[in-house]
Amino acid sequence: MSVEPKGRKRRAKPPAAPAGTDTPLTATALRRVAEARMHHRAAAVDVLQLPALPTEAAAADAAVGRLRLLHELQVHQVELELQNEELQRARNALETEVARYTDLYDFAPVGYVTLDRGGTITQVNLAGAGLLGSERGRLTGKRFAAFLGDADRRAFGSFLPRVFDSDTPQTCELALQDALQAGAAARWVLVKAARVDSGPDSARECRLVMTDIGALKQTAQALHEAQEGMARSHAQLEHIAHFDGLTQLPNRTLLADRLQQALLQSQRRGLGLAVAYLDLDGFKPVNDSHGHAVGDQLLVTVAQRMRQALREGDTLARIGGDEFVALLVDLDHALECAPVLARLLQAAAATVTVGSAVLQVSASIGVTLYPHDGADADLLLRHADQAMYLAKQAGRNRHHFFDVARDAAVATQRESLVRVQLALARHEFVLHYQPRVDMQTGEVTGAEALIRWLHPERGLLLPAAFLQITDEHPFSIVLGEWVVASALAQLAAWQAVGLRISVSVNVGALQLQQADFASRLQALLAAQPDVEPARLTLEVLETHALQDITHISAVMRACQKLGVRFALDDFGTGYASLTYLKRLPADQLKIDQSFVLHMTDDPDDLAIVQSVIGLAGAFHRQVVAEGVETAAQGTRLLQLGCVQAQGHGIARAMAAAELPAWADAWRAQAAWTAWNAAPAQEPGAATAGHSGKTTP
Secondary structure, eight states: OOOOOOOOOOOOOOOOOTTSSSOHHHHHHHHHHHHHHHHHHHHHHHHHTSOOGGGHHHHHHHHHHHHHHHHHHHHHHHHHHEEEHHHHHHHHHHHHHHHHHHHHTTOOSSSSEEETOBBEEEEEEEHOOOHHOGGGTTTTSGGGGBOOOHHHHHHHHHHHHHHEEEEEEEEEEEEESSSTTTTTTOEEEEEEEEEOSSSSTTEEEEHHHHHHHEHHHHEEEEEEEEHHHHHHHHHHHHHHBBTTTTTTTTTTHHHHHHHHHHHHHHHHTTOOEEEEEEEETHHHHHHHHHHHHHHHHHHHHHHHHHHSSSSSOOOOEEEETTTTEEEEESSSSSSGHHHHHHHHHHHSSSSSTHHHHHHHEEEEEEEEEESOOOOOOHHHHHHHHHHHHHHHHTTEEEOOOOOHHHHHHHHHHHHHHHHHHHHTTOOEEEEEEEEEEETTTEEEEEEEEEEEETTTTTTTEOOGGGGHTTTTTTHHHHHHHHHHHHHHHHHHHHHTTTTEEEEEEEOHHHHHTTTTTTHHHHHHHHHOOOOOOOGGGEEEHHHTTTTTTTHHHHHHHHTTTTTTTEEEEETTTTOOOOHHHHHHSSSSEEHHHHHHHHHTTTTHHHHHHHHHHHHHHHTEEEEEEOOOOOOOHHHHHHHHHEEEEETTTTTOOOGGHHHHHHHHHHOOHHHHHHHOOOOOOOOOHHHHHHTTTOOO
């Protein structure tokens, strides 16, 4: 049995497991220990298998014991070596993690700062040092508050205790001062701080996480400035939209809004208001002679004076050019606005000095009062404007109140005119005809065309119900031409059935005054070529003929050249002299019915009738009596030498279709046909009296 000699070399240290091996360290160590144990068992077996000598038994046992001891020592040594390797690997991994954490800490994009309870910096990363504006190595031991301004230093003094006393993170915003660059702009940071609750310094330190919000602050500031700029721009646009650029008074838009609000307030409070429309008198000559710059300065000065003349709560607006509107609110009664109107007139009329020029204008003011004038806002302005023009017509430098009753009448007139125009378009007008007869012979000599309105709701309307609506309006010309055209067409229709009479048509003054009256009449005659122009008689009121006798005479002569006849209607009601009668080329005189009606019992009317008949004979004119109601009137007219008449005593006006049958059936009064004129008439009068007779 061999014994290991002394001084045997120790087993070499097993190599460490390569880094990154996938085999766990514990498994490797166990395997190596197991291999060592099997090696020493094999060695012991080899020794035991040698032939044993008696003297060597004890020595063999001792050798086995030593081998076992040596085996145990070697196994223990291997285990220690393996443990050392395990510890080294753990140390290496820890150092790697520490280095990684340090890199993450140092190069983090946010600043980390560790403070003790007194606010002293104990640790800081690179980003934190950059935010504090100092080198990292110089920050440890410095107070964090040294990097803050006075206001933030006081705020941080109360913030830090809250961090140590709270179990939840605390946040605040701070402005850090740059320690390296005096006067540099502060850096705004968002600070999130929490107490450190692990490690040997637990509850004695806190850690700040600082995020640079300078860009956000700049963006917020820029946004705030942009919002302020937009607000200013909006205010400027609002001002431009609601105020006059020259006088800085409210413009038409703002006036409309204030007027609407004032109307609502007036309704709630039961108080009145006045709308005063002002126009400066004489401003245009100033503007033309001195230039727009002087005119503008005049407007500004007058506007300021007029605004000062108003009461608190009133509004003065410029609505364009030299026109202004004053809104006077909370009026207990209409007279309350009178002093304000007087002050406005005085302010407008005061002299204004612009440079070397001394200027003066005045104002014409139209006023309407609400609720007496119960119109809406737009109509109130329009009514005040209308009243202003009346103030100008009355002499300027004064005020004029809007007449609600007169305006209502005008509005009614306007509406009625529209309805009359619509009636013509809808063919609602018709002509009725009142026969004209020769009382002595019993013959029907003609008829007067009288217009009627077949109103769909009110029935048949006489001319008095609507003709005054069209007086002095251009529509009267249109309606008059329709009457002439319809009468000519009816003459043609009667002629076709054997009734040959003349028709007289009333012509208005405005129609007769048209320069093209004769040419238009010629066109109407041409439209009925089968009708002789002499069968048409145009009746002109005596009062209308006297308005412009020269022009009317010329028109009458031009029409007479076409073959048309003329009659002076309602003769005796005007103030015609014999000269006028001589100058007017009328073919016929019509005695007004007001004289005929009472001629049998009123000597004055009888004298007038007798005079007209005498004038007709003297000037060789036909004469027709209107308004014959009784047989006695007819007889008296015959005695005076007037044989042609019309009136209700003969026949009322009738539809055109009825007249032929009536003409066939009509017979004159026996007293008329039996009467023979005792006195001999003037040749002209007798001829005129029977002229135009036709057989029925």
